[in-house]
Amino acid sequence: MTHVEDELNSQPECWIRAAEEAGRHREALPDPGERVAVVGCGTSYFMAQAVAALREGSGRGETDAFAASEFPAGRSYDRVIALTRSGTTTEVLQLLAELQGRTRTTAVTADPGTPVMEAADDLVVLDYADERSVVQTRFATTALTLLRAHLGLHTGAAVTDARTALTSPLPQGLVECTQFTFLGRGWTVGLANEAGLKMREASLSWTEAYPAMEYRHGPISITTAGTATWMFGEAPDGLAEQVRATGGLWVGSGLDPLAELVRAQRLAVAVAASRGLDPDRPRHLTRSVILTP
Numbered sequence: 018m019t020h021v022e023d024e025l026n027s028q029p030e031c032w033i034r035a036a037e038e039a040g041r042h043r044e045a046l047p048d049p050g051e052r053v054a055v056v057g058c059g060t061s062y063f064m065a066q067a068v069a070a071l072r073e074g075s076g077r078g079e080t081d082a083f084a085a086s087e088f089p090a091g092r093s094y095d096r097v098i099a100l101t102r103s104g105t106t107t108e109v110l111q112l113l114a115e116l117q118g119r120t121r122t123t124a125v126t127a128d129p130g131t132p133v134m135e136a137a138d139d140l141v142v143l144d145y146a147d148e149r150s151v152v153q154t155r156f157a158t159t160a161l162t163l164l165r166a167h168l169g170l171h172t173g174a175a176v177t178d179a180r181t182a183l184t185s186p187l188p189q190g191l192v193e194c195t196q197f198t199f200l201g202r203g204w205t206v207g208l209a210n211e212a213g214l215k216m217r218e219a220s221l222s223w224t225e226a227y228p229a230m231e232y233r234h235g236p237i238s239i240t241t242a243g244t245a246t247w248m249f250g251e252a253p254d255g256l257a258e259q260v261r262a263t264g265g266l267w268v269g270s271g272l273d274p275l276a277e278l279v280r281a282q283r284l285a286v287a288v289a290a291s292r293g294l295d296p297d298r299p300r301h302l303t304r305s306v307i308l309t310p
Contacts, residue, residue: 019297021219025154025282029179031146032162032171039166045123045139046167049077051095056085058108060153060214061100061160066207068098068164074203075168082207085109099124102148102156104131113137125163127156151302152218154282157211158275165275178276187280188268192287194245197222198236199281200229200256205249205274212247212281219296220288229253240265247281249274 039046047053053072055065062084069082083089085099085108097120101109104126113136116122124137127147134140146159165171197216201209206228213224227236230253232246240246242264248256250270260267270277289296 019150019286019295020148021150021152021154021282021296022286024148024150025279025286026183028155028158028279029176029183031143031155031159032176032179034145035143035159035163036166036171039163039171042141042163043167045141046164047072047078047096047098047123051078052093053078053080053096053098054088054092054094055080055082055098055100056088056109056112057100058085058106060157060211061102063207063211063214064100064157064161065098066210067161067204068100068207070204070207071165071170072168075170077168085112088112090115094120096121096123098122099133099137100157100160101125101133102127102153104128104133109133110136125160150297151299152215152285152296154215154279158278161275175273175275178272179279182272182276182279183283185280187284187287188266190266191245191268191284192291194243194266195223196239196244197224197284198232198240198244198246199224199226199249200232200246200252201226201249201274202229202251202253208249208274208278209247212249212278215282215285216288218299218302219285220292220294221300222285222288229256232256233259237263247277249277 055068057065065082069080072080099109122137123139124133125141129142146156199209199212209226213226216222216224240263245266246260247268248270257267
């Protein structure tokens with residue numbers, strides 16, 4: 018078994034622990050009404066998108082998401098949350114340094130022995146969700162679970178669905194597809210973006226991701242026999258029928274959207290195996306992007 022398979026299979030247990038610990042991290046996480054930005058790079062940026070949509074959509078306060086390198090320097094926030102598995106990513110550390118003394122910051126990380134310890138005002142360490150794999154799985158979903166629990170939006174059903182996602186067969190014909198489009202609405206747009214990234218990293222697949230209502234505005238033109246369109250969450254009326262009419266494979270969502278992401282992680286590993294690729298050694302990638310001056 019690859020590292021990434023071992024790590025993605027451990028996600029239900031990680032989620033249980035994160036939900037149980039959310040209360041003791043309350044002081045490090047934003048209060049209702051705070052104006053918040055959530056930042057990250059790569060997978061962490063897509064989790065930031067999901068967190069921001071969840072928090073603002075649930076009425077807890079205005080919340081934005083940015084790639085750490087694209088944070089708007091002139092905009093003020095009550096708190097900035099940085100998601101960083103390694104705690105060493107250059108863009109995240111640079112941003113936290115720029116914010117010191119003027120904006121309260123929280124880092125959610127997997128490794129306490131890294132520079133982010135000194136860079137952030139508050140720290141949440143999810144060391145039990147750390148990973149050997151370059152391709153992120155359990156840290157990203159565990160961080161999101163922690164923040165869902167902090168917002169009161171996590172339930173045990175997500176864990177149950179994750180176990181189902183790990184044991185149920187993938188849809189017939191899905192692994193053989195040549196192109197994959199992932200769709201979301203609201204907070205699941207970030208999950209769709211992350212699913213596409215997982216497929217590119219682990220299996221070198223051609224993938225795209227869109228808000229579901231935008232899919233009809235051009236992207237559906239590439240859908241045909243041998244392609245797959247996967248919806249995270251409830252689909253817009255009539256969209257499944259439109260996809261099927263193109264000859265493409267429609268993958269609907271019957272599980273908690275975060276559990277659907279676990280299914281997509283499994284697909285990335287399965288497609289990698291079918292192509293003779295090692296998902297633990299993705300092409301041109303390292304576990305953390307550290308830029309030298």
